Amino acid sequence: MRIGVVTFPGSLDDRDAARAIRLAGADAVALWHGDHDLHGVDALVLPGGFSYGDYLRAGAIASLSPIMTEVIDAANQGMPVLGICNGFQMLTEAHLLDGGLIRNDKGRFICRDQGLRIENNTSDWTTGFAANAEIVIPLKNGEGSFMASDETLKALEGEGRIVARYIGGNPNGSLNDIAGVTNARGNVVGLMPHPEHAVEAGFGPDTDDAMASGVDGLTFFTSVIARVLVAR
Amino acid sequence: MPTIVVEVMPKAELLDPQGKAIAGALGRLGQTQTALANISGVRVGKRFEISIDGAADADVLAAVRVLADSVLSNSVIEDVVGIHVQDAPSSAVA
Numbered sequence: 001m002r003i004g005v006v007t008f009p010g011s012l013d014d015r016d017a018a019r020a021i022r023l024a025g026a027d028a029v030a031l032w033h034g035d036h037d038l039h040g041v042d043a044l045v046l047p048g049g050f051s052y053g054d055y056l057r058a059g060a061i062a063s064l065s066p067i068m069t070e071v072i073d074a075a076n077q078g079m080p081v082l083g084i085c086n087g088f089q090m091l092t093e094a095h096l097l098d099g100g101l102i103r104n105d106k107g108r109f110i111c112r113d114q115g116l117r118i119e120n121n122t123s124d125w126t127t128g129f130a131a132n133a134e135i136v137i138p139l140k141n142g143e144g145s146f147m148a149s150d151e152t153l154k155a156l157e158g159e160g161r162i163v164a165r166y167i168g169g170n171p172n173g174s175l176n177d178i179a180g181v182t183n184a185r186g187n188v189v190g191l192m193p194h195p196e197h198a199v200e201a202g203f204g205p206d207t208d209d210a211m212a213s214g215v216d217g218l219t220f221f222t223s224v225i226a227r228v229l230v231a232r
Numbered sequence: 233m234p235t236i237v238v239e240v241m242p243k244a245e246l247l248d249p250q251g252k253a254i255a256g257a258l259g260r261l262g263q264t265q266t267a268l269a270n271i272s273g274v275r276v277g278k279r280f281e282i283s284i285d286g287a288a289d290a291d292v293l294a295a296v297r298v299l300a301d302s303v304l305s306n307s308v309i310e311d312v313v314g315i316h317v318q319d320a321p322s323s324a325v326a
Contacts, residue, residue, distance in 0.1 A: 056303075056304070057306055057309075057310075060303070060306065064303070092306075092308070093306065099308060100306055100308035100309040102242070102246060102247075102309050103248075103249045103250060104249065105247055105249060106249070107249040107250070107252070107253050145247075147246060147308060147309055148308065149308070152308075173247065
């Protein structure tokens with residue numbers, strides 16, 4: 001089981017994503033934005049960061065990278081793809097996911113541990129969660145406010161494509177408190193918060209049990225591994 | 233050198249936090265400069281100046297229009313509000 005992580009110029013969380021994949025039990029494969037080769041991976045992560053310095057629009061220039069041709073083809077053929085933060089922005093810019101992300105409504109970069117409710121546990125990346133599971137993972141971005149037309153929003157809601165919703169207050173002005181969405185097929189998921197930063201006790205969010213012991217993010221990665229193994 | 237100017241603005245119905253912050257600062261200036269007191273809002277957009285080798289003919293303009301809609305703007309959050317041709321890249325106003 002091999003999961004690729006694409007590094008773009010300005011990616012920051014590619015190594016954390018690779019580490020999360022290894023901790024979940026798969027091999028992490030480093031992929032490069034300038035290549036046209038997915039090296040036979042079974043799933044893909046587009047990591048967080050500030051590709052191309054957020055020039056033009058966050059994720060816009062990265063979405064035109066050479067490797068995105070292969071990423072878009074693979075996604076359209078059903079390969080599981082997770083975009084985290086800047087990766088989510090790339091997926092919207094590449095039209096693999098609906099909606100768009102704009103500056104946080106209060107104009108501030110927000111970095112904090114964030115409560116989420118997982119409202120779709122049938123996507124390739126969320127099957128390991130109980131229905132409406134409440135989790136805490138880090139959120140850290142300046143342009144995380146999810147926007148979509150009324151029509152798109154109705155479709156996302158009506159088709160159960162809201163993967164995660166903010167709980168305990170909306171941090172950034174996202175419509176309907178949306179933190180993550182999926183496509184109709186459920187293989188492509190975009191999340192503004194960072195599951196890869198909550199995968200190992202000692203380095204995750206605080207919990208009632210112990211400081212920094214939160215590992216809620218790991219389930220995204222174990223979910224996709226289980227899904228790919230079942231599909232074989 | 234012909235220059236095609238493309239102007240993009242955040243959609244009118246979406247909050248523009250950048251413009252709001254600037255408007256707040258201008259409002260503070262307005263407290264001491266009465267000529268600025270009537271500023272009621274600011275929105276911040278983008279202006280692209282695309283230099284063309286050769287003529288900016290109808291084919292080139294049509295191609296740039298496609299680029300403006302597909303790359304230079306994102307129709308979910310922005311609108312292309314103007315495309316026009318000028319003789320040279322802009323310079324400072326006299």
